Amino acid sequence: EPEVTQTPSHQVTQMGQEVILRCVPISNHLYFYWYRQILGQKVEFLVSFYNNEISEKSEIFDDQFSVERPDGSNFTLKIRSTKLEDSAMYFCASSDGLAFFGQGTRLTVV
Amino acid sequence: KNEVEQSPQNLTAQEGEFITINCSYSVGISALHWLQQHPGGGIVSLFMLSSGKKKHGRLIATINIQEKHSSLHITASHPRDSAVYICAVRRRTGTASKLTFGTGTRLQVTL
Numbered sequence: 001e002p003e004v005t006q007t008p009s010h011q012v013t014q015m016g017q018e019v020i021l022r023c024v025p026i027s028n029h030l031y032f033y034w035y036r037q038i039l040g041q042k043v044e045f046l047v048s049f050y051n052n053e054i055s056e057k058s059e060i061f062d063d064q065f066s067v068e069r070p071d072g073s074n075f076t077l078k079i080r081s082t083k084l085e086d087s088a089m090y091f092c093a094s095s096d097g098l099a100f101f102g103q104g105t106r107l108t109v110v
Numbered sequence: 111k112n113e114v115e116q117s118p119q120n121l122t123a124q125e126g127e128f129i130t131i132n133c134s135y136s137v138g139i140s141a142l143h144w145l146q147q148h149p150g151g152g153i154v155s156l157f158m159l160s161s162g163k164k165k166h167g168r169l170i171a172t173i174n175i176q177e178k179h180s181s182l183h184i185t186a187s188h189p190r191d192s193a194v195y196i197c198a199v200r201r202r203t204g205t206a207s208k209l210t211f212g213t214g215t216r217l218q219v220t221l
Contacts, residue, residue: 033208043153043196045208056208089151099143099198099209101153 002026006092006102013109016081021105023075023092031095034067034077036060036088037104043091049075082109113137114212116197122218129184131215133197136178143209144171144182145196153196156182187219 005024013019025032034046047057047067054067066078075094079086087109092102115134123129133142144156157164157171159180164171168187173180184191194216198209 035209035211037151042213043198043209043211045210048208058208091153093209097141098155098158099145100155101145103150103152106151 002100004092004094004100004102006090006105008105009103010106011108013082013107015084015109019079019082019107021077021079021090021092021107023077023102024073025075025092025094026096026100027073029094029096029100032069032075033093033095033099035091035093037091038085038088046077046090079107082107084109111136112213113210114197114199116195116212116215118215119213120216120218122220123187125188125219125221127187127219129187129191129217129219131182131195131197131217133180133182133212134178135180135197135199137199137210138202139199140202140207141200142173142180143198143200144180145198147194147196147214149193156195184217187217189219189221192217192219 007022032049035043037043045058047061048055064080068076089104089106091104093099113136117132141160143158146154159173168185170183194214196214197212201207
């Protein structure tokens with residue numbers, strides 16, 4: 001069964017450092033998303049990506065965040081200068097209608 | 111006010127019980143998703159609905175578009191059904207429109 005894969009599963013980083021979260025979406029899907037879930041809270045939308053460009057982004061997705069699809073298979077989320085409040089589970093999803101989620105990357109900023 | 115509301119927030123059931131989780135939403139949607147999140151955090155899509163009813167194994171999902179309401183039912187519940195069940199809606203607008211999530215219902219099924 002096709003699946004969305006995310007790496008790493010867990011990342012610990014120091015405040016102010018840059019992190020890159022990686023995702024391999026399902027190959028024939030056209031729509032890609034990043035969501036995050038702060039511990040104990042609901043899942044929140046960050047950004048959607050279609051046709052090699054951002055189609056929508058939330059208020060959370062400020063200048064510190066960026067997304068890329070560098071090689072046609074990977075889909076990355078970069079946080080330039082991490083803050084403590086960026087600690088969360090980050091989910092990548094791809095969609096052909098039904099959304100398929102990766103297992104998430106747990107980011108801990110210390 | 112949240113655009114997607116779920117009830118109950120927490121639910122404990124004994125093995126074999128019939129379970130219903132409810133979702134109400136306040137915006138126009140193109141589809142509603144039911145998702146399952148296990149303690150490890152991973153999210154699995156269960157259903158995508160735009161009308162009527164869908165069934166997969168012991169799970170049944172229904173939606174009433176006029177009333178802006180959906181239900182997820184689990185028949186003959188089992189401890190392995192213990193998870194957080196999340197309702198999420200896709201709004202009508204947008205080419206690659208996002209999902210807006212409810213807060214989830216934490217289900218615990220005991221022996």
